[in-house]
Amino acid sequence: MINKTFKKIPKKISVMGQTYQNKQRKDVVLDGQECEGVADVANKIIYIKKTLDPKTKWAVFFHEALHAVIFESAAWQNIDDSTEQIIVEKMSQFVVQILDSHF
Numbered sequence: 001m002i003n004k005t006f007k008k009i010p011k012k013i014s015v016m017g018q019t020y021q022n023k024q025r026k027d028v029v030l031d032g033q034e035c036e037g038v039a040d041v042a043n044k045i046i047y048i049k050k051t052l053d054p055k056t057k058w059a060v061f062f063h064e065a066l067h068a069v070i071f072e073s074a075a076w077q078n079i080d081d082s083t084e085q086i087i088v089e090k091m092s093q094f095v096v097q098i099l100d101s102h103f
């Protein structure tokens with residue numbers, strides 16, 4: 001079950017061989033909009049809002065990490081932005097549900 005005692009989100013991950021840093025911040029802003037997470041693929045940094053509950057934090061982490069996978073694999077060339085959002089969100093929800101149920 002993903003709760004406060006669950007593993008912490010790693011500080012660094014490898015995405016298709018590229019090192020991404022995961023940074024937790026009190027405020028995460030994209031284009032002037034407050035949000036829960038951002039994948040800054042240009043600088044290879046994933047930002048996650050620090051104050052989220054553990055389960056939401058993991059969901060946001062996977063969501064943003066999957067954007068990084070799509071970027072690094074060049075899969076973005078074959079899908080539009082709204083399709084990408086749906087894919088990363090559904091995949092993230094699926095992974096978190098498995099972690100939450102079985103780990």
Ligand SMILES: [Zn+2]
Binds near residue numbers: 063067085088
């Ligand atoms: Zn997204």
